[in-house]
Amino acid sequence: MKWYKERMWTDCWAGLDNKKKKGKDIVEAVKDLSVVDNAADIERTAKTNKNVDVIKEFAAGNAKKESNFVVVGHVDAGKSTLMGRLLYDLKVVDERTIQKFKSESEKIGKASFQYAWVLDQTEEERARGVTMDIAQNSFETDKAKFTILDAPGHRDFIPNMIAGSSQADFAVLVIDSSTGAFEAGFHLQGQTKEHTLLVRSIGIQRIIVAVNKLDSVSWAEERFEEIRQQMTVFLTSAGFHAKNISFVPCSGLTGENVVTPLKPSKAPWYKGSSLITELENSSPLARAIDKPLRLTVADVFRGGIQNPVSISGRIDSGTLQVGDVLLALPSGEKTAVKAIEINNDPRPWAVAGHNCTIHLAGIDMLHLKQGDVLSSVSNPIPVVKEFTAKVLAFQTITPMAVDIHRGRLHVPGKITHLVRTLDKATGEEVKKKPRFIGPGTAAQVKVSLEQGVPLERGGRVVFRFGGVTVGSGVVE
Amino acid sequence: MRLVKSYRDKNNNGFVTLYPEEPEDMWHAYNLIRADDKVTGAAVRNVQISTDTGSVISKRVHTTVKISVESIDFDPKVGELHVKGRVCEENNHIPLGSYHTLDLELFRNFTVEKEEWDDVSSGVVIEACASRKTSEVGAIVLQEGLANICLVTEHMTILKQKVEVSIPRKRAGGVSHYQSGIQKFYQLLYDTMLRQFEFEKLKVILLASPGFVADGFRQFVSKEAVRTGNKTILQAREKFVTVHCSSGHIHSLNEVLKSPEVTSKLADTRYAKETKVMEKFFEMITTDEYRAWYGLKEVTKAVEKGAVGTLLVSNSLFRSDDPKERKRYVGMVEEVKKCGAEVMILSSIHESGQRLDSLGGLAAMLTYPLYDLDDDEEEEQAEANGGEPQQ
Numbered sequence: 001m002k003w004y005k006e007r008m009w010t011d012c013w014a015g016l017d018n019k020k021k022k023g024k025d026i027v028e029a030v031k032d033l034s035v036v037d038n039a040a041d042i043e044r045t046a047k048t049n050k051n052v053d054v055i056k057e058f059a060a061g062n063a064k065k066e067s068n069f070v071v072v073g074h075v076d077a078g079k080s081t082l083m084g085r086l087l088y089d090l091k092v093v094d095e096r097t098i099q100k101f102k103s104e105s106e107k108i109g110k111a112s113f114q115y116a117w118v119l120d121q122t123e124e125e126r127a128r129g130v131t132m133d134i135a136q137n138s139f140e141t142d143k144a145k146f147t148i149l150d151a152p153g154h155r156d157f158i159p160n161m162i163a164g165s166s167q168a169d170f171a172v173l174v175i176d177s178s179t180g181a182f183e184a185g186f187h188l189q190g191q192t193k194e195h196t197l198l199v200r201s202i203g204i205q206r207i208i209v210a211v212n213k214l215d216s217v218s219w220a221e222e223r224f225e226e227i228r229q230q231m232t233v234f235l236t237s238a239g240f241h242a243k244n245i246s247f248v249p250c251s252g253l254t255g256e257n258v259v260t261p262l263k264p265s266k267a268p269w270y271k272g273s274s275l276i277t278e279l280e281n282s283s284p285l286a287r288a289i290d291k292p293l294r295l296t297v298a299d300v301f302r303g304g305i306q307n308p309v310s311i312s313g314r315i316d317s318g319t320l321q322v323g324d325v326l327l328a329l330p331s332g333e334k335t336a337v338k339a340i341e342i343n344n345d346p347r348p349w350a351v352a353g354h355n356c357t358i359h360l361a362g363i364d365m366l367h368l369k370q371g372d373v374l375s376s377v378s379n380p381i382p383v384v385k386e387f388t389a390k391v392l393a394f395q396t397i398t399p400m401a402v403d404i405h406r407g408r409l410h411v412p413g414k415i416t417h418l419v420r421t422l423d424k425a426t427g428e429e430v431k432k433k434p435r436f437i438g439p440g441t442a443a444q445v446k447v448s449l450e451q452g453v454p455l456e457r458g459g460r461v462v463f464r465f466g467g468v469t470v471g472s473g474v475v476e
Numbered sequence: 477m478r479l480v481k482s483y484r485d486k487n488n489n490g491f492v493t494l495y496p497e498e499p500e501d502m503w504h505a506y507n508l509i510r511a512d513d514k515v516t517g518a519a520v521r522n523v524q525i526s527t528d529t530g531s532v533i534s535k536r537v538h539t540t541v542k543i544s545v546e547s548i549d550f551d552p553k554v555g556e557l558h559v560k561g562r563v564c565e566e567n568n569h570i571p572l573g574s575y576h577t578l579d580l581e582l583f584r585n586f587t588v589e590k591e592e593w594d595d596v597s598s599g600v601v602i603e604a605c606a607s608r609k610t611s612e613v614g615a616i617v618l619q620e621g622l623a624n625i626c627l628v629t630e631h632m633t634i635l636k637q638k639v640e641v642s643i644p645r646k647r648a649g650g651v652s653h654y655q656s657g658i659q660k661f662y663q664l665l666y667d668t669m670l671r672q673f674e675f676e677k678l679k680v681i682l683l684a685s686p687g688f689v690a691d692g693f694r695q696f697v698s699k700e701a702v703r704t705g706n707k708t709i710l711q712a713r714e715k716f717v718t719v720h721c722s723s724g725h726i727h728s729l730n731e732v733l734k735s736p737e738v739t740s741k742l743a744d745t746r747y748a749k750e751t752k753v754m755e756k757f758f759e760m761i762t763t764d765e766y767r768a769w770y771g772l773k774e775v776t777k778a779v780e781k782g783a784v785g786t787l788l789v790s791n792s793l794f795r796s797d798d799p800k801e802r803k804r805y806v807g808m809v810e811e812v813k814k815c816g817a818e819v820m821i822l823s824s825i826h827e828s829g830q831r832l833d834s835l836g837g838l839a840a841m842l843t844y845p846l847y848d849l850d851d852d853e854e855e856e857q858a859e860a861n862g863g864e865p866q867q
Contacts, residue, residue, distance in 0.1 A: 156686035301644035467722030
């Protein structure tokens with residue numbers, strides 16, 4: 001910017017000397033002033049497009065399978081510690097860092113938080129010993145590549161947990177097995193239940209239940225079985241197929257059965273595999289690669305000097321390559337893809353299911369916010385102010401104001417009409433215009449929003465009110 | 477508001493002259509004045525006078541006009557009320573029947589004349605003129621990156637300003653973006669708050685948020701006030717109260733106003749009562765569904781059966797442009813009162829009133845359960861009319 005100004009001034013002075021030229025010079029100087037020419041920027045970036053047939057490339061590539069998983073569970077179940085331990089055992093985090101965290105955490109009276117600090121990075125999270133926002137990290141085994149999305153367990157941060165779950169292929173539910181703790185989490189207001197229901201309603205089908213802190217009950221089989229039975233009943237009622245549920249006893253703090261398999265002397269009754277093996281055996285969700293591009297923005301930030309505007313998020317559907325021109329909605333601004341990174345690794349293209357960072361050209365940061373959608377220009381996602389949804393009520397629903405969540409999107413809205421209640425099995429109408437929708441009932445409702453929001457048919461939304469999830473639904 | 481003069485004949489035809497003193501009084505006036513009423517007030521108008529020579533000069537005149545109301549427009553943010561209608565009384569400057577818009581102002585008398593003063597309208601006057609200590613409360617509901625600065629008065633909730641800052645999320649390898657984003661957000665919110673609130677007038681300043689944002693902001697406020705030596709804030713420091721709520725959207729005010737921290741301080745206020753009664757209604761609908769009904773048709777039936785224990789009406793219904801419709805609601809209120817039951821008229825500009833409005837503005841808690849209020853043959857007809865009356 002500075003040199004432009006200087007140039008303008010020198011031009012002006014030069015112009016003053018030669019009065020005939022003056023007018024023209026100023027006009028040109030002012031033209032020069034438009035430093036940011038977005039359209040040209042987009043055009044320039046679009047020229048770098050190599051027009052790769054991404055679908056073909058993806059099918060041909062024999063790359064390791066890549067999946068994302070979200071870690072959920074009641075507050076203090078040990079989600080962050082378990083993941084920190086996993087990363088440490090896989091040598092993603094080195095010994096020195098852990099030692100540093102250990103001495104630092106002991107200093108503020110939070111011994112045993114050294115693994116959690118790998119993921120809990122903000123001052124506040126560390127001081128309070130609570131995860132507040134999704135932490136993203138990645139690791140690789142011989143068989144597969146993974147992205148961890150470590151969700152907060154505290155009920156106040158459920159919006160963040162919803163955002164994290166919508167970026168995942170499958171879930172790891174962490175349960176604190178120590179005496180009384182499982183019961184607290186499994187209680188009506190506990191997060192074990194709410195998280196599970198949310199994860200399921202967002203569309204996740206595969207769940208691994210990590211029965212954590214089993215060392216505190218000296219690896220008792222009865223405790224593990226008790227939890228397994230109660231959870232199986234609940235998970236099946238929540239809509240998980242028995243074949244998609246697996247249980248793993250482990251201890252995040254000692255690292256037993258996380259990466260290193262459990263010694264038979266500890267728990268001779270356990271014949272299954274370790275957590276990492278279970279993760280490797282889970283395959284990612286089917287990916288809608290051939291659909292038009294949709295990418296929900298999870299974060300907008302300054303990626304560095306070279307990349308003033310960067311976003312991160314999961315590609316919901318479609319493909320993307322460097323040089324593509326995209327449409328950001330609801331702002332309606334065009335932008336071009338300058339570079340793509342997956343876990344800090346530059347890539348020429350990315351497909352649905354990838355959690356990636358994208359550096360953009362030709363757009364101002366003002367036009368992007370968390371929850372926006374980047375979509376293909378030829379087939380953009382509609383921006384709506386009202387929609388009809390089929391919902392499953394978790395709590396009583398009346399026409400009321402609600403918070404609407406879809407991934408990172410979190411907007412106020414109103415349920416204006418209860419159209420009809422539906423039979424859960426057949427989907428047929430039971431009652432027209434019900435007065436309210438009781439818990440466990442399926443229904444069709446009309447929703448209006450305060451501002452336009454990018455939403456399309458089949459989008460999964462969660463309705464919350466007063467800190468509890470009142471229902472989840474699918475846009476019709 | 478002060479009642480200057482009032483008159484009513486045996487047909488309930490009459491007028492009141494009122495002297496508004498506070499911005500809130502405009503809200504009362506908004507609820508009082510209806511189409512077809514006659515309003516007299518001070519006006520400034522450009523008048524064109526043709527002289528003997530035929531030239532035309534334009535002059536601003538101060539005069540008093542009486543208009544027959546056609547429409548009213550209220551802006552809660554600035555507390556202005558505009559009443560539009562035809563001039564209905566001979567005036568030296570303005571011809572009869574021409575249009576004029578009166579801007580009702582504070583500290584200037586105005587007179588409202590009605591063909592028929594009903595219970596509700598009289599109630600508004602009584603309510604408005606009841607002298608009480610004002611209990612204005614400042615409330616900021618916030619979450620990371622979003623804050624709504626509101627002013628809650630006895631009868632109104634005014635959204636003063638929304639503050640939105642995009643805060644980068646925490647990322648692997650660096651949280652400095654996030655931390656500086658939060659600081660930027662606090663700073664902007666602090667500056668906006670200083671512009672929007674008159675701290676001496678406020679009884680309490682509620683900071684409500686999920687998680688630790690409100691606490692964080694409160695600390696920021698103290699620090700910043702000390703750093704900049706802001707005496708008003710330092711003196712008002714005790715007034716800041718942090719409360720928990722589930723999100724930074726404005727409807728979370730419902731949660732805030734029913735929290736124990738607030739009710740212990742503001743129990744006697746109207747909005748606390750309104751919030752409580754709405755809460756009770758929603759609780760009843762889940763626990764005792766056949767005693768809690770909403771919607772015009774259902775409540776009408778319940779009223780006919782004399783089953784209503786508490787009737788909840790949003791005052792938006794009385795502002796209806798259709799006199800017939802309005803009369804129907806007024807009739808219902810009078811009927812219920814006659815039976816000795818309680819009627820609560822909720823202010824539609826409060827969050828609790830908004831909740832009631834989303835139910836169609838009308839709800840009733842019954843003294844005994846009624847089972848079949850909603851199934852009837854009129855359903856198709858109602859559907860043809862487009863469902864609920866509320867927009």
